[in-house]
Amino acid sequence: MYTDKSSDGPRSTKGVFGGINNRGPAASLGALSDGVKEVEDDRDDDDDEEERRWEEEQFRKGLGRRLDDASSAQRSANGASAAAQVQPQPFGYSVGSHYQPSLGAVVPAASVFTSGSVEFLSIAQQADVANKALQENIRKLRETHKTTVSALVKTDTHLSEALSEISSLDSGLKNAGDKFVYMQELQNYISVMCDFLNDKAFYIEELEEHMQKLHENRALAISDRRAADLADESSVIEASVNAAVSILSKGSSSAHLSAALNAAQAAAAAARESSNLPPELDEFGRDINLQKRMDLKRREENRSRRKTKSESKRMASAVKNDGIEKIEGELSTDESDSESTAYVSSRDELLKTADLVFSDASEEYSSLRIVKDKFEGWRTQYPSAYRDAHVALSVPSVFTPYVRLELLKWDPLHEATDFFDMDWHKVLFDYGAQDDESASSSNDTDVVPVLVEKVALPILHHRIKHCWDVLSTQRTENAVDAVRMVIGYLPTSSKDLHQLLACVKGRLTQAIADMSVPAWGSMVTRTVPGAAQYAAYRFGVATRLLKNVCLWKDILAGHVVEKLALDELLKGKILPHMKSIILDVHDAITRAERVAASLAGVWGEQSQKLQPFVDLVVELGNKLERRQMSGISEEETRGLARRLKIILATLNEYDKARAISKKFQLREAL
Structure with missing residues (x-):
């Protein structure tokens, strides 16, 4: 590191540090100057003084360089207290191999040198070190402050949460107290209400049984009287027809016709005489057949009045429907005014009794609206308790007595309600309608459908099975409306609903099986008095039944209605009668119109099972054409042909209708 200076004269064996006794490299320059002065005073040799000056200069250069290195190391450590360790470097004179002075021999550690070197830092450097130390302390102070503030915020948060929880517990305690009081009052109310309804259940059941009996007796009276009227009329007519047929089977001459007429009249008189039972006295001298004769006479009078009433209704219907004339028997007039009056009187008395069932109870138990409000209040205020108690499953049973009592007024067959x-x-x-969907998850919206299925449906089923007059068009229309209304509340998988529809099908099937329409020929109906009217009446009843069956087209399955209406009734009962009177074209066309009117709108497209009826209408057209060729007036023929065309268009047989128009030169559009 240092260069050697050559000298020709003798060199001193004492080095430049010979006057420094155990002093480290951290000594100041002033102390070094004093030591040099002492050496100069002791020595007079100019060469030695010059040599010492040179050595001193070299020392100062080496010492200054080491101080600069220490300051740089201290600045790089950002004011750290421990300075970088300085490796000792040998320096001195190369005066000989036996002496090499070293700075490491007098500087024990770099830390001592560094701490001592602070005196050699400039003011700017010292200010920079102090500033960095101050900044570090400020940073640590800020971190401490930040930690303290965060801890304070957490403490405030915990305190607020604790206060909020205390307030919540206080509120919850108050709510729990209110809930306990409410539940106790509700429990007492429901307990009293259940006892009240159990006591009234017996009276409601008795009223329901009496109402069922009343409807059954009304329907039974109508069916019994209809059967008696049919027996009274058919016994006389059939006896006359049988007598006439036995004569006409031998020939159709005028003599045979006269003999057939006489035989028919004699048979009718004998039948009436047999029905007019002779007096028969019992042990007390009373005529036991008197009541039967009186009933027979009363039925004859009632039949006469009903026929008069039916005729007036038929004429009024013809005027109302622009000349469309309904045949006798097509309008239902089976219920007498006296029977209807007796039924209404008994029903009103029964309903007055029903109004008194809840009259001895306070309004909060006798009013369905108040009971409903009680349960709705429970559901609204305490939905979880309401749900946990499964009230949605039991509340229909609570409402059932009130609904049953009101449904005593429901008469689905006689009133469209x-x-x-x-x-x-x-x-x-x-x-159960929720303003807030989260208020309750109970299934209260099924209350009305459940009540319809459990209360209303059994009532309707009983009426259909025991009280429905299948031959009454008005009763059938009301029954269809009631069944359609019930279906709107029930799922299609309901077993009770399937049983109801099966009951409807069974009643229709039985009515068709009991229906009889005479298929007597034109010669018989012209010969036997009253035979034509009786056959027309029975045909009218069958047409009415056909219309009633078709009313169920939207309720029963399509193939079921098709089988009942077309296979069993039209093909099996009505068409044989129409074929028997086909020679009387006018009557045949009139009855074909009534059949087509009953079938109108039931089948939107051509049905193969309608083909026999279509063939009959086409055959009527052919017979009408032959009549026209035989000299019948053209105007009358075209009028009948126009009616046939309308029948075919009603049955969706447009090609055949156009053929009729072309054949009879009809210019009207279809």
Whole structure:
């Protein structure tokens, strides 16, 4: 590191540090100057003084360089207290191999040298070191402050949460107290209400049984009287027809016709005489057949009045429907005014009794609306308790007695009444409707459908099975409306609904099986008095039944209605009668019109099972054409042909209708 200076004279064996006794490299320059001065005073040799000056200069250069290195190391450590360790470097004179002075021999550690070197830092460097130390302390102070503030915020948060929890517990305690009081009051109310309804259940059941008996007796009276009227008329007519047929089977001459007429009249008189039972006295001298004769006479008088009434209704219907004339028997007039009056009187008395069932109870138990409000209040205020108690499953049973009592007024066969017009439906229709979907997850919206299935459906089933007059068009229309209304509330998988529809099908099948339409020929009906009217009446009843069957087209399956209406009734009962009177074209066309009117709108497209009836209408057209060729007036023929064309168009047989128009030169569009 240092260069050697050559000298020719003798060199001193004492080095430049000979006057420094155990002093480290951290000594100041002032102390070094004093030591040099002492050496100069002791020595007079100019060469030695010059040599010492040179050595001093070299020392100062080496010492200054080491101080600069220490300051740089201290700045790079950002004011750290421990300085980088300085490796000792040998320096001195190369005066000989026996002496090499070293700075490491007098500087024990770099830390001592560094701490001592602070005196050699400039003011700017010292300020920089102090500033960095101050900045570090400020940073640490800020971190400490930040930690303290965060801890304070957490403490405040915990305190607020604790206070909020205390307030919540206080509120919960108050709510729990209110809930306990509410539940106790509700429990007492429901307990009293259940006892009340159990006591009234017996009276409601008795009223329902009496109402069922009343409807059954009404329907039974109609069916019994209809059967008696049919027996009275058919016994006389059939006896006359049988007598006439036995004569006409031998020939059709005028003599045979006269003999057949006489035989028919004699048979009719004998039949009437046999029905007019002679007096028969019992042990007390009373005529036991008197009541039967009186009943027979009363039925004859009632039949006469009903026929007069039916004729007036038929004429009024013809005027109302632009000349479309209905045949006798097509309008239902089976219920007498006296029977209807007796039924209404008994029903009103029964309903007055029903109004008194809840009259001895306070309004909060006798009013369905108040009971419903109680349960709705429970559901609204405490939905979880309401749900946990499974009230949605039991609440229909609570409402059932009120609904049963009101449904005593429901007469689905005689009145077209909708559930929406009933008080119970208005009260319970919105039960369970949620303004807030999260208020309750209970299935309260099924209350009305459950009540319809469990209360209304059994009533309708009983009416259909025991009280429905299948031959009454008005009763059938009301029954169809009632069944359609019930279907709107029930799922298609309901077993009770399937049983109801099976009952409807069974009643229709039985009515068709019991239907009889005479298929007597034109010669018989012209010979036997009253035979034509009786056959026309029975045909009218069959046509009415056909219309009633077709009313169920939207309720029963299509193939079921097709089988009942077309296979069993039209093909099996009506067409044989129409073929028997086909020679009387006018009557045959009139009855074909009534059949087509009953079938109108039932089948939207051509049905293969309608083909026999279509063939009959086409055959009537052919006979009408032959009549026209035989000299019948053209105007009358075209009028009948126009009616045949309308029948075919009603049956969706447009090609055949166009053929009729072309054949008879009809210019009207289809």
